[in-house]
Amino acid sequence: MSTALKIELGRRYRFSASHRLHSTHLSEEENCRVFGKCNNPHGHGHNYVVEVSVSGDVDPATGMIANLADLDGFVAREVLDVFDHRSLNEEVPAFREQVPTTENLCIEIFERLKSFPKARLERVRIEETSNNSFEYAGENADYDREAVRQEGNRP
Amino acid sequence: MILLTRKIEFSASHLYHNPDFSPEENRRVFGKCNNPHGHGHNYTLEVTVAGEPDPVTGMVLNLADLKEILEREVMQRMDHRHLNYEVAELAGQIPTCENIARVIWQLLEPKINEGKLHRVRLYEAPDLFADCYRNGSNGAAKA
Numbered sequence: 001m002s003t004a005l006k007i008e009l010g011r012r013y014r015f016s017a018s019h020r021l022h023s024t025h026l027s028e029e030e031n032c033r034v035f036g037k038c039n040n041p042h043g044h045g046h047n048y049v050v051e052v053s054v055s056g057d058v059d060p061a062t063g064m065i066a067n068l069a070d071l072d073g074f075v076a077r078e079v080l081d082v083f084d085h086r087s088l089n090e091e092v093p094a095f096r097e098q099v100p101t102t103e104n105l106c107i108e109i110f111e112r113l114k115s116f117p118k119a120r121l122e123r124v125r126i127e128e129t130s131n132n133s134f135e136y137a138g139e140n141a142d143y144d145r146e147a148v149r150q151e152g153n154r155p
Numbered sequence: 156m157i158l159l160t161r162k163i164e165f166s167a168s169h170l171y172h173n174p175d176f177s178p179e180e181n182r183r184v185f186g187k188c189n190n191p192h193g194h195g196h197n198y199t200l201e202v203t204v205a206g207e208p209d210p211v212t213g214m215v216l217n218l219a220d221l222k223e224i225l226e227r228e229v230m231q232r233m234d235h236r237h238l239n240y241e242v243a244e245l246a247g248q249i250p251t252c253e254n255i256a257r258v259i260w261q262l263l264e265p266k267i268n269e270g271k272l273h274r275v276r277l278y279e280a281p282d283l284f285a286d287c288y289r290n291g292s293n294g295a296a297k298a
Contacts, residue, residue, distance in 0.1 A: 005260060006290040007253050012282040053286070058257070061173055062184055063249025068283070069186065 008055045008122055009065045013075055015084035018045040019100040022089075043087065048102075049127040050079065050109060054119035066119040078112040102128040106136035114138065158273055159215045160203045163225050165234035168195040169250040172239075193237065198255075199278040200229060202263060206270030216269035228262045252277055252285035260287040 021038040022031050031039045038044070052075060056065045083092065088100040094108045110124045123137035170193040171185035181189045188194070202225065206215040232242055238250040244258045256277040264272045278284040 003290045005257060006288055007257055008286040009253060010276075010284045010286060058251075058253045060248075061175065063171070063251035063254045065253055067184065 006055060007058055007065060008053045009071075009119070010051060010053045011068070011071060011075075013050045013052065013080060014047060015050070015080050016045060016047050017083050017086050017088050018043045019088040019095075020044070021099050021101060023099050043089065046128050048083075048105075050075075051125040051127075052113060053122040053125075054116065055122050056119040066116075070118050071116065074116050075113065079109055082112075102126050102132065102134045103136075106134050110136050110138050156205050157208055157215050158203050158205050159218075159221075159270070160201050161218060161221050161225065162199060162201050163229065164197060164199050165230055166195060166197050167233050167236050167238050168193045169238040170194065171249050171251065173249065193239070196279050198233075200225070200259065201274075201276040201278075202259075202272070203274040203276070204267060204270040205273035209269075216267070220269070221267070224263065224266045228266060229259060232262075252279045252283060256285040256287040 019038075020040065020043040021035040022041075023034075026034065052071070054066055054071065058065055086092065088095050088105070092100070092108070095104070098104050106124050106126050109126070110121065113124065114121045121138075122140055123135055125133060125135040127133040169188075170190060171188040172181055172191070173184075176184065202221070204216055204221065208215055232244075233255075236242060238245055238255065242250075242258075244262065245254065248254045248258075256275050259277060260272065260275045263275065273288065275287040276284055277287075
């Protein structure tokens with residue numbers, strides 16, 4: 001059986017920032033053991049790549065889900081201007097309490113972008129380095145699990 | 156289920172222009188992409204097919220068959236072409252990444268008879284792409 005085609009637009013952005021992985025709930029030894037080099041008190045930095053996927057109807061007049069200028073402007077205002085060349089621990093309020101792992105960074109950026117007015121935010125994928133990447137889809141991931149469950153029930 | 160992906164590259168020119176818009180509106184909405192002389196990109200296409208490996212061959216589908224389908228349906232149609240004027244399936248549509256990805260899906264889906272077309276991802280540039288799949292099958296591999 002055929003269902004409708006779904007189109008998503010994906011866009012990659014870059015920013016550079018420093019962080020230190022350290023939990024106030026752990027002892028010095030535990031912090032050192034759990035976070036290793038990333039616990040260095042002076043911090044360290046990454047060139048982050050943020051991949052943002054949005055979905056929606058393709059407007060027949062423009063051929064677009066959302067105008068890139070709108071998406072770029074929104075991401076610049078909500079994320080890049082706030083995070084680029086900053087210390088995540090010191091300058092992003094969410095990371096005063098939370099450890100700025102890339103898992104938590106995915107959630108923070110998803111929360112900042114989910115109010116994009118021109119399309120539906122599907123997921124945020126972040127490359128911390130070219131070898132490590134993380135993805136977060138918020139509640140959209142629940143729809144995925146539901147789809148898997150239903151597929152599993154098919155004879 | 157296994158997902159198998161084949162990547163190809165093609166180069167093509169295009170421009171964005173809606174004849175129902177005024178010249179000012181075209182420039183405002185499409186920006187540089189409205190240049191009447193057109194411009195081009197190196198497109199990268201990733202085609203992902205889902206299926207179970209055949210017990211005899213160990214393959215979801217033969218990559219040589221997929222390569223031949225992509226050559227016939229995509230390369231011969233789009234490589235070194237002007238997408239506005241030379242690709243019948245795009246006639247009357249703005250040749251954005253979104254629309255090209257959908258057209259490629261529609262061209263490939265009926266031709267892939269072993270396994271099932273799972274995702275078409277078309278990069279217009281390394282930082283801009285469109286994904287196309289059947290609703291409810293959301294990109295990620297499923298058990």
